[in-house]
Amino acid sequence: MNTDNWIRTSGITIALIALMALAVLKEHTVQAAPSESSVTGTVKLEGTPPHQRPIDMSKEPSCAAVHKANPVATETVVAGADGGLKNVVVYISDGLSGPAATEVAPETPSWDQKGCQYIPHVMALNPNEHFKVTNSDPTSHNIHPMPQPGGPNHEWNKSQPSGAPPIDAAWQSPEVAIHVKCNIHPWMSGYMVVVKGPYGVSDDKGSFKLDNVPPGNYTLTAWQESLGTQTQKVTVAVGKPTSVSFTFKAK
């Protein structure tokens, strides 16, 4: 066999394998495609965002060192340059029925403590969706979520020294929202939002996405930790992404 032939043969073989792989993948996506749709959109902030107080972490030298170059501030309202509002939870507050209302997201999201901050600052969860609390700092933290007293979810307060294994936890019932603080570092603040059905949390640009929304008429609610909630009615059709936008006014 001369060199040209050899190259040709191997080229054809590689192309065939690639085609087969593509076919398998294609088949897979076709099979997985449900009769559900997604809701996408953006959250904007109108007006000047309130002043965010810089945080002095001098009490905890290891965390102060992390933020020496880029000091961090409180995160009660985090808006981008184009007005995109971060950390807004969008969820279906009314209209869900059937399995979509009781389905638990399969992911196990992480709630990390890094540089004496909660990452993410806002986390959305389904009831009974497990999450992992991790500590990436060289110092101890104590995680203290505070659900409404007397409600179905119970307050807890656990210490997590540096290098300790992750804490596995879940919330039983929907609750908007559970404030989380660290008793050792009073500037640490975050929220867990427990809702039924699909949810989305807006990113730096204010964009969010709710996946696997069955067709139907819904009331969507957008929750922001200090600006409150907004609602909107939407109709979701099969296979057609629905676009929604929310605008919060700065107080």
Add this chain to the structure above:
Amino acid sequence: MGKLLAVTLIVIAIGSAIPILAHIWVPPADISTHGYQIDEQMSDTMVEAGICFLAAQIILGVFIWVFSGRKPGAKLRTFPGGAKGLVGAAFILVGLEVIILGAFGKKAWATIYFTPPGADALPVQVQAGQFAFYFRYPGADGKFGPLHPDKINEANQNIFGLDVDHDPDSKDDIVTAEMGVPANKEIHLLMHAKDVGHSFYVRELRIQQDFVPGLDLSLHFTATKVGRYEIVCTQLCGLGHYNMKAYLNVMSEPDYEAWIKQQASMQ
């Protein structure tokens, strides 16, 4: 055997006095105008207690040496007045010692605690809460705004519960996580506890004062040496007590002015 015990006792007593006499473990240098009185009182107490300790151990050793191995039935002299006389003498001796120490100590205590701060003392409020200290400066108006515990909110760092929208005195209050003070300036420290009992302790300042919830105490001191010192809580206050601390930053006057200006801009 009795003689060996006597020697061992005396050796241990003298051995344990050596590191103290040799000043191996000395407290950090004093940086306050009042601290020398505390240090003098401490060393008086150490000398007095040290002499008593050594005397007691050595006398005990001597007694063991002299009276060990005595023949059964040998007659012993008793203390004049018997056991009652012995207890009475000890009572008077120890009582006098405590009263004399107390009388000297009272003087140091009174000059620190029972004198008012000077009229130009810089007021600084410190709030202790589980598990951090925060400080408040009154700003240009020299007045602290009122506290509203219901407005305390960690999420937006309203640590003291100020209402800047409604209280004009609170508007220019400066809240900090570190205690910055100018050197050689008297500080009037107003102490406020948010939740439980805490304590304000700075070794170098020779100050240790408890916070009592519901009782706003005050202290005054003058720091004389520029530097960064640890403020620690020395009253067990809960789970995070071990990590309850802040820093005292003693600065030169111009450095302090720059610092407080920078802190004001961060509010």
